[in-house]
Amino acid sequence: MDLRRIDQIIDNHQAEASSLIQILLDIQSEAHWLPKHALERVSERLDVPKTRIQHIATFYKAFSLVPKGKHEIHICLGTACHVRGAKQVLDTVQQVTGIRPGETDLELKFSLETVNCLGCCALGPVMEIDGKTHGKMTPSQTAAVLKQYD
Amino acid sequence: MSRIHSPAELENIRKRIQSERDPRKTCITLCSGSACHASGSREVARLLIEEVERQGLSQTVDIRRTGCHGFCERGPIVVIHPDEICYFHVQPEDVSEIIQKTILGKEVIDRLVYSDPQTREKIIRESEIPFYKYQVRTVFGSNGSIDPKNIDDYLAIGGYAALAKTLFTMSPEQVIEEVKKANLRGRGGGGFPAGSKWEGSRKAPDPIKYVIVNADEGDPGAYMDRSLLEGNPHAVLEGLIIGAYAVGAHEGYIYVRQEYPLAVENVNQAIRQAEEYGFLGKDILGSGFDFVVKVHRGAGAFVCGESTALMTALEGRVGEPRPKYIRSNIKGLWGRPSVLNNVETWANVPLILNHGADWFIQFGTEGSKGTKIFSLVGKIVNTGLVEVPMGMSLRDIIFNIGGGIPNGKRFKAVQTGGPSGGCLPEFHLDLPVGFDELTQAGSMMGSGGMIVMDEDTCMVDVARYFIEFLTDESCGKCVPCREGLRQMLKILTRITQGKGREGDIELLEELSETAIEASLCALGKSAPNPFLSTLKYFRDEYEAHIREKRCPALYCKELIAYYIDPEKCQACMICGRKCPARAISGAKGKIHVIDQNLCTKCGTCFEVCPARFGAVRKLSGVPIPDPIPEEHRTIIRKRSEQ
Numbered sequence: 001m002d003l004r005r006i007d008q009i010i011d012n013h014q015a016e017a018s019s020l021i022q023i024l025l026d027i028q029s030e031a032h033w034l035p036k037h038a039l040e041r042v043s044e045r046l047d048v049p050k051t052r053i054q055h056i057a058t059f060y061k062a063f064s065l066v067p068k069g070k071h072e073i074h075i076c077l078g079t080a081c082h083v084r085g086a087k088q089v090l091d092t093v094q095q096v097t098g099i100r101p102g103e104t105d106l107e108l109k110f111s112l113e114t115v116n117c118l119g120c121c122a123l124g125p126v127m128e129i130d131g132k133t134h135g136k137m138t139p140s141q142t143a144a145v146l147k148q149y150d
Numbered sequence: 151m152s153r154i155h156s157p158a159e160l161e162n163i164r165k166r167i168q169s170e171r172d173p174r175k176t177c178i179t180l181c182s183g184s185a186c187h188a189s190g191s192r193e194v195a196r197l198l199i200e201e202v203e204r205q206g207l208s209q210t211v212d213i214r215r216t217g218c219h220g221f222c223e224r225g226p227i228v229v230i231h232p233d234e235i236c237y238f239h240v241q242p243e244d245v246s247e248i249i250q251k252t253i254l255g256k257e258v259i260d261r262l263v264y265s266d267p268q269t270r271e272k273i274i275r276e277s278e279i280p281f282y283k284y285q286v287r288t289v290f291g292s293n294g295s296i297d298p299k300n301i302d303d304y305l306a307i308g309g310y311a312a313l314a315k316t317l318f319t320m321s322p323e324q325v326i327e328e329v330k331k332a333n334l335r336g337r338g339g340g341g342f343p344a345g346s347k348w349e350g351s352r353k354a355p356d357p358i359k360y361v362i363v364n365a366d367e368g369d370p371g372a373y374m375d376r377s378l379l380e381g382n383p384h385a386v387l388e389g390l391i392i393g394a395y396a397v398g399a400h401e402g403y404i405y406v407r408q409e410y411p412l413a414v415e416n417v418n419q420a421i422r423q424a425e426e427y428g429f430l431g432k433d434i435l436g437s438g439f440d441f442v443v444k445v446h447r448g449a450g451a452f453v454c455g456e457s458t459a460l461m462t463a464l465e466g467r468v469g470e471p472r473p474k475y476i477r478s479n480i481k482g483l484w485g486r487p488s489v490l491n492n493v494e495t496w497a498n499v500p501l502i503l504n505h506g507a508d509w510f511i512q513f514g515t516e517g518s519k520g521t522k523i524f525s526l527v528g529k530i531v532n533t534g535l536v537e538v539p540m541g542m543s544l545r546d547i548i549f550n551i552g553g554g555i556p557n558g559k560r561f562k563a564v565q566t567g568g569p570s571g572g573c574l575p576e577f578h579l580d581l582p583v584g585f586d587e588l589t590q591a592g593s594m595m596g597s598g599g600m601i602v603m604d605e606d607t608c609m610v611d612v613a614r615y616f617i618e619f620l621t622d623e624s625c626g627k628c629v630p631c632r633e634g635l636r637q638m639l640k641i642l643t644r645i646t647q648g649k650g651r652e653g654d655i656e657l658l659e660e661l662s663e664t665a666i667e668a669s670l671c672a673l674g675k676s677a678p679n680p681f682l683s684t685l686k687y688f689r690d691e692y693e694a695h696i697r698e699k700r701c702p703a704l705y706c707k708e709l710i711a712y713y714i715d716p717e718k719c720q721a722c723m724i725c726g727r728k729c730p731a732r733a734i735s736g737a738k739g740k741i742h743v744i745d746q747n748l749c750t751k752c753g754t755c756f757e758v759c760p761a762r763f764g765a766v767r768k769l770s771g772v773p774i775p776d777p778i779p780e781e782h783r784t785i786i787r788k789r790s791e792q
Contacts, residue, residue, distance in 0.1 A: 018466040021449050025408055052467070059468045059625075061450030062408055078370030079565065079601045080527035082615050087707075088753050095730065095750075115409070116452070116619060119373035120188045121527035122222035122534065133188035139754045140728050 001031045006041045017046045021056060024063060032072075033064040069104040069111040071149045073097070074128040078117030081124035085138070089125045090114065092142040109150070153428030155436040157314035160305075167306045174232055176211045176253060178202075179294065180240075181227040183218030183377055184412055190241065191226035197245040198228075205249055214303075217293040217381015220535035221281055224264075229276055229294065236276040237262035267531065267553065281532050284551050286513060286521050289497050290374075290537040293381035298416045301423040304384040310429055312500035316392050317437040320503075325396035326352060329499065332507035333519045338364055338455070338492025339568070339596045340672075341518075341585040344499075347489055350479040351397045354487035359399040362483065362490040363390055365406035365413065366460060368452040369568030370619065372599035374523040374535050375493035379406065379413040382497070383420035387443070389499030391429065394441045397489050402443040405460050409450065418445055452569075452623035456671050457490045458482075459625065470625045471671035492597065494523055514540035518584035522598055526552045529559065529604040538583075545579040548602055559604040562703075563687070567596030569616045569623075570676030572683025573609060592683045594676070608705035609688040610695050614642040616680035620673065631674030634665040638681065647708040650696035655685065700771025707751045710770045714755070716741045716778045718765035721785050725755035725766060741783040746774060 009026045013019035020042070027038050034057055043050045057063045075090045094100055097110045104111040120126050123135025127142060134145050154160050180186075180195050195215055202211050219227050224238035228248065235258060237248065244262060251257045264273045266280070273279050276294075296303035304310070316325055330345030351359055363386060367375040379386060390402050406413055421443055424430045432440045446464055453459045454469035461483040463469035482488025498520060502510045511519045518540035524547065527533050531553030538547060544564060548554065555561050563573040566583075572593030574581065581587055585595045603612065621635040638661050641654050662678030669675045685692060694700045701709040714725070714734075719741045726734040726742055733749040736742030744755070759766040 016466075018464075020466040021463065022447060025447055025449055029408075055468050056449075059451060060448075063449065077619075079569075079599070079615070080371040080533070082370075083528045083601065083603055083607050083612070085753075091750075091752060092730070095752075116368070116623075117370035117373070118184075118188075118409070119376050120185045120222070121371055121373065121525065122185055122225070123188055124527070126188075135188060138757050139730070139752045140758060143730060 001027065001035060001038060003037070003041060005030070006038050007045070010042065010045050015045050017048050020046060020048055020053070021060070024053075024057065028063055032068040033066060066104065067108065069108045071110050071130055073110055073112045074115045074118070075101075075112070076116075076118045076120070076124065076126040076128070077114045078121065078124070080117075080121035081126055084124045086125040088139050089127060089137045089142050092139040093127070093146065096143055096146050153426070153431075155428065157318055157435060160310065160314055160435065164305050164308075164311075167302050171306060177214055177231040178211060178248075178253075179214045179216045179229045179231065181217070181219045181225055181294070182215040183222075183225075183380055184410070185218065185222040185373075186225035186227065187412070189225045189239075193242045194226050194228070194240055194245060197242050198249075201245050201249045202253075205254065207249070207253065211253060214295075214297050215299075216296060217298050218377035218535065219276075219294040220290060220377070220537075221279075221532065222535070223531070223533040228262075234275045234277065236264060236274065236279070238264060281534065281536070281551055281553070284546065285537050286539050287537045288501055288513070288521050289385070289494065290378065290523055290535065292385070293377065296382065298381050298383055299419055301384060301420065301427060304382070308504070309384055310388055312503040313388050313391055313429065314435055316395060316503050317435055317439055322352060322396045322398060325392065325503065328507050329396070329502060332502045332510040333517075334495065334498055334502060334510070335518060335585055336492055337494035337498070337522065337597065339570075339594070341595055344491055344495055347479050347491070348393060348397050350477065351399075351487040351489045354480050356486050358401075358486050359397055360483045360486060360488040361390055361394045361397055361399045361402040362460070362464070362488055363402070363404040363406075363493055363496055364455065364457070364460060364490050365404055365410075365417075365493045366448045366455040367407065367410075367493070367597060368455045368623075369597050369599045371527045371601045372525045372568060372597045374525050374598055376410045376413050377535055378493050378497055378523075379410070380416050383413075383417045384424065385497045385500060386417070386493055387420055387424055387429070389496035390443065391434070391441055392499050392503060393489060393491070393496065395439055397487075399489070400440050400442070402441065403464055403483075404443060404445045405448055405454070405464060406445060407450065408447040414445065414447060421445065451625070452619075453625045453671070453673055456673060458671065460490065461488060468625075470627045471673070473670055494598075515582060515584045515587070517586045518595075522583070522595070524583075524598045524600045526600050526602065528565075528601040529555055529607070530602040531556050540584045541582040543580050543582055544574065547583065547600070548579070552602065555602065555604045559606065561602070562605050562607055563603045563609065565593075565601040565603065565612065565680075566599065567594035567679070568599050569619050570594065570672070570679050571596045571599070572679045573603070573612060573687065574683070575687040592679075592686055594679070606703055606705060608646070608701055608703035609684040609691045610642065610701075611646050611703075611705055613681045613684045614639065614646050617642055617677065620677045624673065624677075628668070628670040628674060630665045630668040631670070631677060634661050634669075635674070635677055637661055638665075638678070642681070645692065645695045646701075646706045648695070648699040648706070650692075652696065654696060655689075655692055659685075694771070698771050702770075704768040704770050706770075710751065710768045711746060711774050712744055712749060712751060712753070712755055713767050713769050713774055714742050714744055715765050715767055716783075718763055719785075720763050720765070722760070722763070724758050724760065728754050728758045730754060736783070739785050741778065741785060743777040743783070
């Protein structure tokens with residue numbers, strides 16, 4: 001992500017310090033993570049100390065300070081999915097990909113995150129990969145779905 | 151569209167929109183809420199439009215992509231008006247048949263209509279299906295008939311009439327009086343009377359005030375606010391503008407989770423349209439009242455659903471709560487009087503002003519008036535969003551509307567109120583659902599999540615699950631919540647792993663007491679609820695885990711083993727092939743045996759073993775029988791004599 005684009009995003013929010021979270025969200029959704037140079041630029045332009053930005057970037061779940069893999073896996077651990085066996089689905093994903101929630105594999109193929117309810121409770125347990133929802137997962141189906149991504 | 155300058159002009163525009171719409175014209179509505187998107191409604195919509203064009207029906211048939219209808223279990227849902235023919239689970243391949251048979255041929259497609267699971271009776275009309283029949287959908291009802299991206303749809307059903315009425319015929323005090331009379335209580339969890347909250351802000355001396363929509367719906371298993379915001383954003387906006395007028399605020403915020411992209415999109419579009427029409431901005435409808443609203447996307451923190459944390463987040467900081475010595479309706483956002491209400495609460499406001507408080511209080515119980523939307527999820531036949539009058543019993547909601555428990559299993563408990571709520575057992579099924587009734591039973595209303603659990607759900611694990619959730623979401627500001635919950639989680643985890651000790655229950659009780667007494671905000675204060683309510687009603691399960699190292703629900707992984715019953719195994723090799731750990735030995739015609747040392751307890755064998763064999767069993771608290779000797783494993787099949 002180049003500086004010009006970062007400046008554009010900041011300008012969209014009139015470089016207001018109260019829009020800090022909104023600016024970071026825009027950067028995150030475009031770059032899929034928060035690169036260091038972007039944070040430095042935001043700090044400079046908004047006149048907000050870097051410590052506060054770091055605090056926000058680590059507090060909210062939407063932000064990542066490391067690059068993400070090609071495919072982002074979200075396993076829903078909402079209550080409805082939990083009682084329908086989401087844990088088993090998560091275990092299977094961990095076995096197949098070798099990564100735990102919050103991690104990205106070395107080839108940058110998969111990133112794994114857990115989420116607390118995607119609001120598709122009728123389809124639980126739900127696994128979302130790159131925004132596509134896979135519903136009514138079982139351990140065996142989970143492994144089969146993961147194989148489709150490379 | 152130019153701005154509307156007076157109520158009379160608004161009524162003229164409404165009449166014009168209504169007259170342009172022929173109620174007898176065929177209209178295909180398609181649910182386009184998030185849940186239906188996930189089941190493929192986008193593709194269905196694309197094909198519907200294509201097919202209608204191909205058949206040259208564009209002039210005679212309207213297609214409307216509406217918000218969530220609530221019956222998510224059977225999405226994507228297509229309803230064909232004016233006959234109200236309702237089709238469920240509509241897949242892309244069904245589209246051309248629907249156009250051919252139903253639109254052109256006036257014939258109902260049997261396969262797609264509702265079929266009663268028990269009686270097999272087919273029901274064609276949406277309103278006659280039991281799931282809808284027992285509901286009272288005052289707030290949620292319009293979702294299925296309007297396109298949320300089109301403000302004209304909202305105007306056609308009487309939208310913004312309440313706003314016009316309020317601005318021109320009522321004083322702010324009268325509005326507050328009406329809301330107080332309706333006894334509208336906060337739908338987000340607290341149940342605090344909205345009218346009193348507004349009055350407090352109105353009377354606060356500071357001239358700058360704010361109104362805020364809390365759409366940071368974080369309770370897992372609850373998604374009614376998202377569906378409202380996605381499906382009927384103008385109702386929420388209208389409520390907010392009325393509230394702003396009553397309170398005397400000229401600026402408002404909608405705090406919505408970024409995990410709800412469609413809600414963000416629809417509400418932003420609704421704001422743009424409302425600005426164009428003059429329902430927002432300067433001199434609204436020529437009344438002289440100014441009001442603007444901004445959308446703030448939440449970046450993912452459960453605690454930000456808490457009012458003071460949400461306001462801190464709005465200021466662009468880390469969303470940590472603060473003590474409420476002074477309530478936020480007196481000193482809130484930027485230190486100014488701020489009224490914060492939940493999405494559903496705001497959406498009720500136009501109804502109250504339109505129909506009057508007397509109409510509103512005909513629904514509900516003594517202490518809880520109106521209706522409430524619940525999200526009925528978990529082990530339930532009809533997963534979805536249901537709106538019922540307050541006071542309906544849990545049994546009616548779960549069994550009449552929800553259709554009961556699937557797969558012939560037994561009801562065990564229903565969890566209400568989100569992570570801070572509690573689990574209610576079978577003997578509470580006749581409890582009327584209301585704010586005070588649920589609290590008395592040891593749970594709470596919360597935002598309206600209702601998670602149904604059956605005999606396969608382990609209640610100790612449920613408590614562990616919620617405490618884990620809350621530990622993760624604790625902001626870390628105060629010690630009782632940050633450290634106390636962590637210790638509770640440690641103990642609960644150890645119990646579910648079969649390492650529980652005598653005294654663990656008492657220790658958990660002590661930690662609970664401290665968290666309730668000493669935590670800073672409602673998150674910590676209510677965090678022990680899931681533990682306390684499950685202990686109250688399911689103490690025997692805790693004791694079985696601790697004393698017998700047994701999980702009665704056969705759920706906790708460390709306490710169960712999978713075992714293939716040699717009497718029942720038909721040696722079909724399905725489980726053997728599917729086992730990811732290669733822990734199952736056997737061959738065609740040779741009884742399968744699980745190597746307990748290799749087994750990872752993933753449950754695949756249990757899941758894939760054909761139901762008619764039912765050979766894979768879960769065991770807990772009993773020794774696993776020794777595998778039958780090698781020489782006895784061959785199955786000698788009796789040949790059928792024909």
